[in-house]
Amino acid sequence: MYLKLMITALVIILSFLLKQVIIRLLKSKASKTGVDHRHTLNTVRNIVNLLVVIAVFIVWSAELQKFAISIAAFVVAIVLVTKEIIQCFIGFIYMQSTAPFRIGDWIKIGDFTGEVSETDWAKVILLEVDINTYEYTGKSVFIPNNQFMTLPLKNLNFMRRYVNHTFSIVREANHINPFVLKQPLLDKALSYCHPFNDVAERYNALIENRLEVKISGPAPSVTITTTELGKVKVTFSVFCPTHEAFVIEQKLTNDMLQLWHDVSHANDTNTVAGKSA
Template sequence: MDTLLAIFNSKVVLTILIPLLLLSIKYLAVKGVRKRAKSKREDRRDLVNNIKNFLNFLMIILLLGIWASEIQQFALSIAAFAVAIVLATREFIQCLIGFFYLISTRPFRIGDWIQVGEFVGEVNATDWIKTTLLEVDLETYQYTGKTLFIPNNKLISSAIKNLNFLKRYATHRFTIVRDESVNPFVFLDELLAKANSYCEDFHDVAVRYNQIIERRLDVKITGPDPSIRVATSELGDTEVEFTIFCPTDRALEIEHALTADFMHMWFAQKALLPAS
């Protein structure tokens, strides 16, 4: 009896000491990596996330090893309720499976921009249960300030789109709609020259980045030169669509500049029309 009590007490002590030790190691390791990354101005969130997940996994394995015999006896005693337990914890189990799918296939890394279903954001952290995203608005390529917590089971049931290339350069499209009173082909060449001038300072980098994306995806993508397409809507209005391959942080700036140029040219041309 005394021997059993001693064994039990030693297991309790180890159960307390192991988490304290591993949590201390995790705290010091994460603090060290972040301090080093800050001094070198590097993004090491992926390494921090891997350290946390590895030490959490190690802690669970060690605790299971300590209490393996007790857990086995407990599992046998509740075998009759196994089906009910599986059904009750189905979502939790699916999240665990989703985590193992994530670490085995590596569809994205910390810092990547991804889309899961209708949710878009930058991957900030992953753990056994969820993936944390910092929401990104693809219309403006800006952070919305919202944090999304995606259960890992969604990674299995939903398509994952890796949008990481959009972090630096994006194929930005926008459309201006006006009535049919002015022929835009009159000033289309001048407008295209304006678009090229706005993209001139980063044109060489855009060409190289465009080629990198095409090599990795093994497909031909739009760009890097700007293009303008003129069409008509179902109501008969004139639609002018711009396609610009540019840095994401300058997409709105270039869109506003081209919109201003278009409006100036459109109204100038309209002023030349005879009064009706």
């Protein structure tokens, strides 16, 4: 018994030291080459942990066999109690076999969106991303693996570099023909997207080739519609670098409100002049 305890402790200690050595080597290599080794690090951790479990199981196989026989009457109860754990392990096997995402990918699962930072047999850890601003919130989200078998999963990895950003602005009509604003706003959008237009075209083509579908972009668009309450709704769509999306949205919002104010003021001036005449 004492020998097996010593062997188990030795296996655990050696596995810990092995993980630390490999992690330091990979991190040192990553700092020199600039290559992201997080996926490799995560794989190494999972493999070493699995080997430790197998080794401990082999060492204690006789005791575990006796224990299993002694609790045969409680197998059903144990399965029911550990159902969630079993589902998480099956979910881990499912993800490893299908590879719907990798470490560093952006995904959306249920109501959560984030970057995959770590996976293991029980959970996936996400660095939460605000889908409206494409910024990290600083929060970590722990998703049990069984959720990936029951909830829809979206891989948003293409959005890490470029995104087809769509947003709308709603205003009261105020006797303004909003279509007089469409071309000036489109010109503004084109000017904001011009510095990265060539790269956006290549990236847009890359996404279309990989997905084998036609997506909107890279040219920006401005659409004018009305809401159910009869208000004017101006919708912008720009294909731009992810980190520039919110900045461009703010610029176009400012341009939209300024042009709306100028046209409204000009209409009020003309109305007053007409009455005076």
